[in-house]
Amino acid sequence: MAFPALNLPPIEARLRADGDSRRGGMEIYDSLRCRWVALTPEEWVRQHFVSFLAARRGVPEVLMGNEVPLKLNGTARRCDTVVFDRALKPLCIVEYKAPSVAVTQKVFDQIARYNSVLQARYLIVSNGMSHYCCRYGACGYEFLRDIPSFAEMADTENNLRIQKK
Numbered sequence: 001m002a003f004p005a006l007n008l009p010p011i012e013a014r015l016r017a018d019g020d021s022r023r024g025g026m027e028i029y030d031s032l033r034c035r036w037v038a039l040t041p042e043e044w045v046r047q048h049f050v051s052f053l054a055a056r057r058g059v060p061e062v063l064m065g066n067e068v069p070l071k072l073n074g075t076a077r078r079c080d081t082v083v084f085d086r087a088l089k090p091l092c093i094v095e096y097k098a099p100s101v102a103v104t105q106k107v108f109d110q111i112a113r114y115n116s117v118l119q120a121r122y123l124i125v126s127n128g129m130s131h132y133c134c135r136y137g138a139c140g141y142e143f144l145r146d147i148p149s150f151a152e153m154a155d156t157e158n159n160l161r162i163q164k165k
Contacts, residue, residue, distance in 0.1 A: 003041060004099050006128035008048040009056065015039065032066045032081075041098035045128035046080060049094060059083055059150040063091075070117050079114050083122075083150070091153055092122035099128045108132075112141075122153055 014029035018038065026039040028047055037043055046066065053059040068082040083092035095111040097103060103125050111123050115136065124133045124147060133148070134141040 003039075003044045004128075006045065006048050006099065007130070008045075008052050008128060011048055011051045013047060030066055032061060032064055041100065042080075042096050045096045045099065045126060048128060049096065049126055049131075050081060053081075053083065053094075053147075053150075057147060057149045063088075063150075070114060072113060072117055077114065079118070082118065082120070083153070085154055090118040090120040092124060093118060093120045094124040094126065097125070097127040101127055103127050103130055103132060122148070 016027050016029075016036065018025045018027045018036075027036040028039045028043060029035075030037050030043075030047065032050060050061075050064060050066065053064065054061050063084045063086070065082050065084070066080065068079045070077050070079060079093050080096045081094040082090050083094070085091040093111055093114055095107060095114075097107060107125050108123075111125060115123060120136070122133060122135055123141070124131065126132070131147060132143065133146070134143045136142075
């Protein structure tokens with residue numbers, strides 16, 4: 001199974017056959033979940049993006065979680081990736097789509113619903129080709145030109161706490 005080159009730095013992925021000859025698929029090792037997972041186009045994007053966040057944006061891997069569960073209107077849901085601050089409060093939610101899936105308003109509506117529960121300051125949506133980041137504040141969502149570093153995101157959190165005092 002060949003996956004497209006993404007608009008993200010390449011990674012050294014650990015891949016293997018999934019072991020179930022009936023499915024005939026591949027698996028990729030997810031270091032955040034410490035297990036092998038089915039290699040889907042969305043998972044390909046997730047693994048690249050998590051690597052990008054760690055290597056290029058300075059997000060400590062210990063402060064990221066994949067497939068983070070939450071309850072939304074009594075229904076169990078999962079956030080693709082959540083970045084936590086050093087107090088282990090949600091700082092950023094990331095939603096992934098396969099490269100062939102367009103990033104639409106529907107995707108932003110989905111992540112905004114998740115954020116109604118988690119109250120993260122940043123939201124990111126990526127299909128591996130296009131990446132969008134917005135910051136949530138008193139005036140709603142503000143789209144950013146680039147994805148901030150962990151230090152910038154955490155500093156924003158500190159500035160907000162100081163202003164509230």
